[in-house]
Amino acid sequence: MSSYPKRAAFLASVVSKEEAAEALKVQVDVIDVKNPAEGALGAALPETITEIRGVVPKAIPVSAAIGDMPYLSGTAALAAVGAACAGADMVKIGLYGAKTSDEALNLLCSVANALKMYFPTSLLVAGAYADAQIFGGINFLDVPALAAKAGAAGCLLDTFDKSFGHNLLEIASMEAIGDFVSACREWGLFSALAGSLKLEDVPLLLPLRPDYLGFRGALCEGGRSGKLSSRKVLEISSLIAGESSACCHS
């Protein structure tokens, strides 16, 4: 897959093969496997990743979160290898436990090296949190440089707190989100934006030219722990496709 989609790509987070099939009724660019019960970047069981990979056409990448990761490099590296072995083309790690840039770099290098050794075609995505200050994590604007140094392919900006009123645009300024996207581009990484994004956020974020926009809560009936609805997937998909062509061909 190309690291740089021509338009913003649509990433839909699912919890099961049934939800993946529901999402695939609509145009989706990446199927993301996540377990919301285990956190913002909660990891699914390996068999869930394999089942989902089994129903997703080969042309569509599958990404998998491996957790809001403590600062445990061995645990992180092994989880990443497990996710790739289970079928993930992209492995997303949440930089939760790393409290300094050195710790984040160590964590990312351990994971990147393990993937390179066992699954060299799998892409590493460093997950930064816009609200990292609530748990003493590192500033999200520091993550692109660290991710690039470690050999990651991309960087995700997400939110840790998924409660009401904590979506990405309520936590970070448009300027800071734009700086994150630009930093990713400058470091040769793809950028992904997420964080309880809503339909109305799409036209605000697309002009920043992120490579991916990721959604879970907005695709579900009853929030991110609810059930994915193809009707909601279609709403977001159409909006991304329409707005992308409007903002990219002007």
Ligand SMILES: O=C[C@H](O)COP(=O)(O)O
């Ligand atoms: O990677 C994207 C996330 O799954 C976004 O989840 P959320 O929209 O519930 O914050």
